Amino acid sequence: MNSAFPFEWILAIRFMHQARMQTLLIMAGVALGVSVIVFISALISGLQTNLFKRTLDFQAQIIILPPKEISRPLHQAGDGAMLATLVQPRAQRLQSVDQWQTVLAQVAKMDGVSVAAPVVAGAGFIVRGEANKAVGLTGIEPETYLQLIALNSKIIAGTANITGTDMLVGLDLAKDLGVWTGDKLNLQTASGGTATLSIRGIFDYGNSGMNSRSVYIALRTAQSLLDLAGGVTSVEVNLDEPFTAETVAQTIQAQTGLKVDSWIATNAQFFSALEAQSMSNTVIRFFVGLTAALGIASVLVVSVVQKSKAIGILRATGTSRQQILRLFLLQGALTGLIGSLLGAFVGWLFLIAWRNIAINADGTQLFPITFDPMLFVYATVGATLVGILAALFPALQAARLDPAVAIRG
Numbered sequence: 001m002n003s004a005f006p007f008e009w010i011l012a013i014r015f016m017h018q019a020r021m022q023t024l025l026i027m028a029g030v031a032l033g034v035s036v037i038v039f040i041s042a043l044i045s046g047l048q049t050n051l052f053k054r055t056l057d058f059q060a061q062i063i064i065l066p067p068k069e070i071s072r073p074l075h076q077a078g079d080g081a082m083l084a085t086l087v088q089p090r091a092q093r094l095q096s097v098d099q100w101q102t103v104l105a106q107v108a109k110m111d112g113v114s115v116a117a118p119v120v121a122g123a124g125f126i127v128r129g130e131a132n133k134a135v136g137l138t139g140i141e142p143e144t145y146l147q148l149i150a151l152n153s154k155i156i157a158g159t160a161n162i163t164g165t166d167m168l169v170g171l172d173l174a175k176d177l178g179v180w181t182g183d184k185l186n187l188q189t190a191s192g193g194t195a196t197l198s199i200r201g202i203f204d205y206g207n208s209g210m211n212s213r214s215v216y217i218a219l220r221t222a223q224s225l226l227d228l229a230g231g232v233t234s235v236e237v238n239l240d241e242p243f244t245a246e247t248v249a250q251t252i253q254a255q256t257g258l259k260v261d262s263w264i265a266t267n268a269q270f271f272s273a274l275e276a277q278s279m280s281n282t283v284i285r286f287f288v289g290l291t292a293a294l295g296i297a298s299v300l301v302v303s304v305v306q307k308s309k310a311i312g313i314l315r316a317t318g319t320s321r322q323q324i325l326r327l328f329l330l331q332g333a334l335t336g337l338i339g340s341l342l343g344a345f346v347g348w349l350f351l352i353a354w355r356n357i358a359i360n361a362d363g364t365q366l367f368p369i370t371f372d373p374m375l376f377v378y379a380t381v382g383a384t385l386v387g388i389l390a391a392l393f394p395a396l397q398a399a400r401l402d403p404a405v406a407i408r409g
Contacts, residue, residue, distance in 0.1 A: 027339040033288040034343025046369035057150035060236035096231025117144035118232040120222035139222020158201030166200035170211030193225035293390040300394035315403035328395035336387020
């Protein structure tokens with residue numbers, strides 16, 4: 001067995017050297033295919049990671065809400081007469097999550113939950129002189145909420161650690177009102193609540209709508225302004241594994257009877273787009289692999305025809321069918337392996353070039369692309385296996401050749 005292995009290697013390399021132009025061309029084809037797979041896979045992975053980060057950094061993965069109020073029609077009893085009623089949907093009032101402290105403690109103890117935070121959200125107005133701006137108020141406890149949302153990373157002035165007399169405003173809102181950190185603003189709500197708060201920090205989400213409408217204040221301050229003493233409008237939750245959010249949300253809803261939304265359910269179109277991207281990547285990989293396999297198979301089929309006499313002589317001198325089979329399988333494996341190593345290197349060069357080309361106006365990357373070593377390993381192993389599978393038919397064809405017929409032919 002030990003003497004047979006070097007013999008097959010020597011013959012495989014010799015056959016590849018004799019048809020070196022064909023071998024180089026198919027290796028180049030494999031290399032190009034692997035480089036495309038590596039580049040496209042890394043690109044799509046980086047894009048999806050960036051989209052996930054932008055979605056999850058500024059959105060709770062699970063939101064627990066009070067159930068919606070439902071209008072109930074009143075039916076009047078009559079003497080067998082039919083009574084038609086028109087029921088209009090009820091305007092939803094700002095209401096608190098029932099027994100939210102118990103719900104918060106219960107959810108925080110669940111497996112996989114990393115942080116749970118109470119939130120009060122409602123509408124208000126900021127008044128400064130003659131300026132009047134409608135804003136969305138979010139009452140938070142900084143010690144928990146800042147673990148939930150990556151707000152700290154978006155603070156461009158001041159700090160996000162607010163107290164009962166502080167507020168955080170967006171950059172566009174600050175510009176519209178002509179204020180900065182340390183200035184005071186008057187907050188008002190429809191329920192009649194008023195408060196004068198100091199600007200503790202200014203954030204920039206990179207989104208004009210968020211920057212011009214969002215205001216963060218302390219939880220107790222929001223409860224007072226929105227006439228929601230001791231209550232919260234939602235309990236927001238983050239998990240160790242974000243993709244389990246829908247399962248965990250259904251569990252919480254079953255246990256509490258409250259309305260529970262997961263980021264997966266509320267971003268259904270986003271997930272559809274990601275699935276389409278992943279499917280496109282899979283289709284590209286399949287056809288690139290199929291093209292490489294057909295190329296390797298065609299070269300080896302030609303090699304069997306060209307080397308039929310040599311194969312006949314080898315069989316006549318005692319070379320077994322299994323050795324001939326391994327000989328051509330080895331050629332396919334070597335073609336796939338060498339081509340894939342070259343392709344992985346070329347793909348790496350493509351990714352470096354992309355990093356230098358795809359940049360924002362401020363010089364930062366359009367989106368980060370990480371060089372995952374396992375991607376190169378998978379591409380190399382996959383191309384080698386494709387080479388072996390592509391060589392299977394030509395190898396069987398060569399192993400079945402009758403020595404006498406091959407020598408005469």
